[in-house]
Amino acid sequence: MTSIERIYQDIDAHFDAHLERVRTLVRQPSISGDGTGMAETAAMVAGLIREAGGTAEIVPTPGWPVVYGEIHAGAPKTLLVYGMYDVQPVAGEQWRVPDPFGGYLHDMPNLGQCLVNRGVANQKGPLASFFNTLLSFRAVGQPYPVNLKFMIEGEEELGSRNLPGFVTQNRERLKADYAYFAHFSQDPSGKVIMYLGVKGILFLELIARGGDWGGPTSRGIHGSNAVWLHSPTWLLLHALASMVTPDQKHVLIDGFYDDIIPPSAEDEALLERLITTFTPETQLGEYDVRRFKYDLTGVPLLRKYLYQPQLNIDGIISGYTGEGTKTLLPNEARAKIDIRMIQNMRPERMLQLVKDHLARHGYGDKIEVMVHDGYPPGKAGLSANPAAQAMLQAYRDLGFEPEIWPHLAGSAPFYLFTETLGIPIAMGGLGQGGRQHSPDEYATVEGIRICEKSIAAFLCNLPAK
């Protein structure tokens, strides 16, 4: 029996105990939004690192602390494990189990037995599975193939706002050869999906208020005054309308498309393969949408989806929005917008382009630009990425051929690894979990088991020197 087979066997032999350890971690609430259980959970995660043979430290930040840990295995290479111990709030949600933090086992339609609990998919389930896997290495007397470092943050659900500072300040001790973020990669049909990167994002709020240029400055006033007084609402609408064509296909901000580069040869090859298993039209059905913005299909449509930046309005509000009528000339209008950035686009430059656009169109002194969030894309790649290669091989070792995406259409601050730290990163793990950020967040029990096996294979597949 190979060493990996002995680890698989130990996972199976002690799976009841492993599952209990997952339940213990997810039952402990850790809601970063209101602070519930954050200190307790950080301490639990530090305990898991120590139990696996390491040292752990709860490092303060201006927000919730980062749990940092190290396990020296005497190996030539080091893996930096990134994770999160905070979860989304549950207030106001209706769950099918009596308590979102009850650690309930529950049969879910078409999924079988599941652990239904806030955070079990995102991301405390995969995190606990990682530590379970380490236990099995120790149980069978198998040394860890790599040294381990841990950076487990408590503010992922708040936009990882203090993580860039932590990474910059701890650049030295975060040095590693590979990085890893564990998650359940199988969709409800069982298909394994592998993402090799993320888009960047610039999330802004544009605020138009009355001022020296005109309009009410301190409060909304009677709507009949709109005939001789300016409206901040009209101002914001015209400013926004000047940024995107009416067909919504082109952004009109000068320089918006300047920095983008076309898909690499590797990406193009991935797209050609991706389109054999991914059907964009199926997505339409899941979203209750009847047509795409473009009259395209196949790879050309995917190219738009993945390689075109966009300016989206996430929300807009001004004036009276209640029932019935009230005639009002508002003194303020606000829009939340996000710009998705693809390779080579930079949030700092994009912010400047937005400001330049507003200034050029006469809105420079009338509209405030508030930056909520901003980071560049994170592109991990495959052929030159030993961590992703190790994960891909782990999937294949366990009999799965993943659907590989050059990157996710969404955003996450993975540039901290790909760029700030310069470490190849892999995201993944087998297993099914879902309903993140929603009631009835779940992971299948069998998914937790196979997740642990895939993590074992991943660790063994990492180049050891």
Add this chain to the structure above:
Amino acid sequence: MTSIERIYQDIDAHFDAHLERVRTLVRQPSISGDGTGMAETAAMVAGLIREAGGTAEIVPTPGWPVVYGEIHAGAPKTLLVYGMYDVQPVAGEQWRVPDPFGGYLHDMPNLGQCLVNRGVANQKGPLASFFNTLLSFRAVGQPYPVNLKFMIEGEEELGSRNLPGFVTQNRERLKADYAYFAHFSQDPSGKVIMYLGVKGILFLELIARGGDWGGPTSRGIHGSNAVWLHSPTWLLLHALASMVTPDQKHVLIDGFYDDIIPPSAEDEALLERLITTFTPETQLGEYDVRRFKYDLTGVPLLRKYLYQPQLNIDGIISGYTGEGTKTLLPNEARAKIDIRMIQNMRPERMLQLVKDHLARHGYGDKIEVMVHDGYPPGKAGLSANPAAQAMLQAYRDLGFEPEIWPHLAGSAPFYLFTETLGIPIAMGGLGQGGRQHSPDEYATVEGIRICEKSIAAFLCNLPAK
């Protein structure tokens, strides 16, 4: 002593009792928004009509009833008194008196002794004063100079939604020679302001939703999809932006300005006089606004204010508008807009122009147009309006020279008198009252007294045959 002097004397002699009658009416809550005290108040108003020598009927409508009454004085001419017995809600408001329906007498800064009570200005105070005045006619044995009809509605604060139906169905018995709406016409400085009409309004809600054209149809979805899916928010913004120039000075809806007529010679003369007592720049200070939309002053600026139609955005909402960030592609966007209409503009035609505009720009099947409210302007005029002449003379009889406005910049359904019934209408009365729709609504005690005298003079000044 003339008969009017004897009436003034009776008002003074019995003013304590008159004031008590005003307090009794305003202390009775009558909140049409939630129904509080509506039946009781309608009965009280019917009682006041009967006490003045008339017959009264509480006429059901699909909403709150109209109190209808008649007093036959054997006179050749008849005055239709329009009024309202409902008031604004008080929930959540902080008042300087212990109870907004307590009938408290309270010294207000710069105003002296006031009756502070919801509805005392708008409009139960002037209404009660009218009935007090009638009592004084009877007390001194003076027959009413005109027959009286009463139409006192209970839904003014709900937009008078059943009044047009009532007027149409009761056209015959509402026949009269003059109409009147009592209100306190003096501003806080004591200046008497007289309005000879109102603008019309069309209040619409434009609703963009995902549909066959594209966009999410049932719920907001992840914002990263904006790159390949349409946004109802962008759609609504572009539709609105196509309706008004970026400088907010011109409406771009075809035909928008077609029906308007320039100010009449009478109106032009009124404007020339108005500008000697009304300074638009003073208005800016009161509104906390620093400049007008137009680089104009004096009469040219007043012409814009009073004789130009406008399209205002009263409110707009779409997507995520809470704290911080959430990337969302919304499935719906809604805007409340109002169009202020001046003489010769019609709401039915304006609605068609808006729909035509949307259709012409490709939004016809994508944006729903919901009509909340709509009525044409109501222009009473002065030289050919014996009711307004009688009110003007009443002011002068009591030593006041009013500031006369050709019409109000705001809107009210006075077309029901000027157009549906074809009766010249006067609005007015002396006295100071304010903070309508706000906490600490008040009327000065002396204002109630002089209001009653001005109503007596008005009735005596109406042409008796």
